[in-house]
Amino acid sequence: MRTEEPPVTPGGAPSTTEELPFFVYGTLRPGAYNHDRYLLGRTGTEDDAVLPGAVLRDGPGYPYVVPGEGRVAGSLVTAAPGSYGELLGVLDAMELPAG
Template identity: 75%
Template sequence: MTEPVTGPVTGPPFFVYGTLRPGEYNHDRFLLGRTSAEEPARLAGALLYDGPGYPYAVPGEGCVAGDLVTAAPGAYGALLAVLDDVESGAGYERVERTVVRLRDGAAVRAWVYLAAPGTPLGPLIGGGDWRARGGPRTP
């Protein structure tokens, strides 16, 4: 007997910019085996703030560095469910935005988890790249 599908079968890719990026500490916990592609991208019209071990993006006059993550065949619903669960518990809300894929400059619609209204933000991360801020990569 097969399990019922609990989420969409396909949909937009995801733009990740913090602990879910390849090489960061939550990538393997939540994305390993669920993706078919991960490639550098940029989100324009956003600023990046430090948080309690992970960053928060908010709308603003800036650009955020990250990666565009495409779900593996058959894994979209499960990936969407796990990311919604993890991110909503950390003060994010999922919105659809246009990001630019760096390899070819293509504009791609993607899900992005932005700080929910009222989420306390830490200091601004200049340059919009959480990896470039320095500091530990583990929780």
């Protein structure tokens, strides 16, 4: 019996029809530099949130979150109706290395 693998997104994660919220931090938070460039008009809700069990590292290149004994402040963002795929693509393009 053959089972099919789930479809995979360009970022490598299994594709799903469920529209999950995004945890954003740093320059993607409301009022920060990249928020208006990437999120403005594409979000439904933006609520303050904390990611427990994580710490923020300063690079190289740009800050990133890793597991650790801490908490990272950010925002939990949902996509505006009909904008989930577009928002996912924009965030992937920002986060994934070019090439």
